[in-house]
Amino acid sequence: MGTAAQTNSPRSRILGMGHYVPDDVVTSSDLESELDLVRRLGVPKGFIERTTGVSERRWAKPGTTNSELAANAARVAMENAGISARDIDCIIFAACGQDIAEPATANIVQERLGARNAQVFDVKNACNSWVSALDIMDSLVATGKVKCGLVTSGEYISYFVDKAIETPGDLNTKLSGLTLGDAGAAAVVGPADNHRGILKTVFQSDGREWPLAVIKSGGSMFGWTQPKFHSASARLLAVAAKELPPVIWMASRELGWKPRDVDVIVPHQVANSFARKMCMLMGVPIERCILTLERFGNCGAASV
Numbered sequence: 001m002g003t004a005a006q007t008n009s010p011r012s013r014i015l016g017m018g019h020y021v022p023d024d025v026v027t028s029s030d031l032e033s034e035l036d037l038v039r040r041l042g043v044p045k046g047f048i049e050r051t052t053g054v055s056e057r058r059w060a061k062p063g064t065t066n067s068e069l070a071a072n073a074a075r076v077a078m079e080n081a082g083i084s085a086r087d088i089d090c091i092i093f094a095a096c097g098q099d100i101a102e103p104a105t106a107n108i109v110q111e112r113l114g115a116r117n118a119q120v121f122d123v124k125n126a127c128n129s130w131v132s133a134l135d136i137m138d139s140l141v142a143t144g145k146v147k148c149g150l151v152t153s154g155e156y157i158s159y160f161v162d163k164a165i166e167t168p169g170d171l172n173t174k175l176s177g178l179t180l181g182d183a184g185a186a187a188v189v190g191p192a193d194n195h196r197g198i199l200k201t202v203f204q205s206d207g208r209e210w211p212l213a214v215i216k217s218g219g220s221m222f223g224w225t226q227p228k229f230h231s232a233s234a235r236l237l238a239v240a241a242k243e244l245p246p247v248i249w250m251a252s253r254e255l256g257w258k259p260r261d262v263d264v265i266v267p268h269q270v271a272n273s274f275a276r277k278m279c280m281l282m283g284v285p286i287e288r289c290i291l292t293l294e295r296f297g298n299c300g301a302a303s304v
Contacts, residue, residue, distance in 0.1 A: 093153070
């Protein structure tokens with residue numbers, strides 16, 4: 001289809017995918033009632049859903065671990081790929097959350113799966129963790145260092161939701177947390193044949209904006225305080241709207257494509273309004289996007 005699709009350079013492809021979501025459904029209406037937002041802050045009924053596009057999300061039961069969600073998704077991906085745990089020679093766990101500070105959560109996923117032949121490590125890059133890990137696995141497989149890799153994410157991020165909303169200012173910084181949903185996602189990655197596979201990845205970061213979405217806990221800067229998620233959502237989305245289109249155009253140009261050539265788009269799920277804005281900027285119909293936000297919320301690194 002494009003020039004990159006005709007190259008003979010080594011690449012990897014996804015052999016099987018899997019996901020897992022908890023059973024418990026929490027609606028935005030449930031949260032509004034629990035927090036009494038209409039009476040206490042005077043917001044209109046249905047404010048959360050209209051503002052974010054999230055109607056419901058899945059929350060795991062207390063005591064659930066990130067590795068548990070990741071392993072459940074991994075088993076589905078392995079079945080779909082037709083492989084067993086002993087076939088896996090590399091596991092990357094990629095998520096916003098983690099089971100413990102050390103060792104890497106990938107070790108616990110490995111134990112849950114019985115994948116004793118695998119090297120393991122974690123990749124942490126907020127909601128980009130899964131695609132960053134997939135990019136790394138693509139390189140490992142393409143260079144022959146890995147024959148069968150597993151990229152898996154488990155997001156028990158309802159744990160980070162801050163329900164202490166007392167003022168409109170609190171609502172502004174904590175509303176994004178109310179969209180969070182728990183989930184697991186996984187992909188088995190192996191060598192590509194023919195012209196299939198991962199054709200191009202392009203990443204760009206701006207570390208100056210790190211304070212826009214934070215959990216101030218678990219490190220040398222803030223110590224081990226109670227972790228809660230806060231976000232300057234409007235500013236964060238403005239930065240994304242500025243930075244993302246050039247990256248998409250760069251990848252498309254290097255492939256010899258145009259964004260409208262793409263049949264299916266799988267975006268990270270933050271807000272439906274943002275997905276519509278990006279589609280408008282790129283000249284792509286919103287109908288080509290797979291949108292799960294309404295039913296599952298923002299599942300962090302597991303969303304893609």
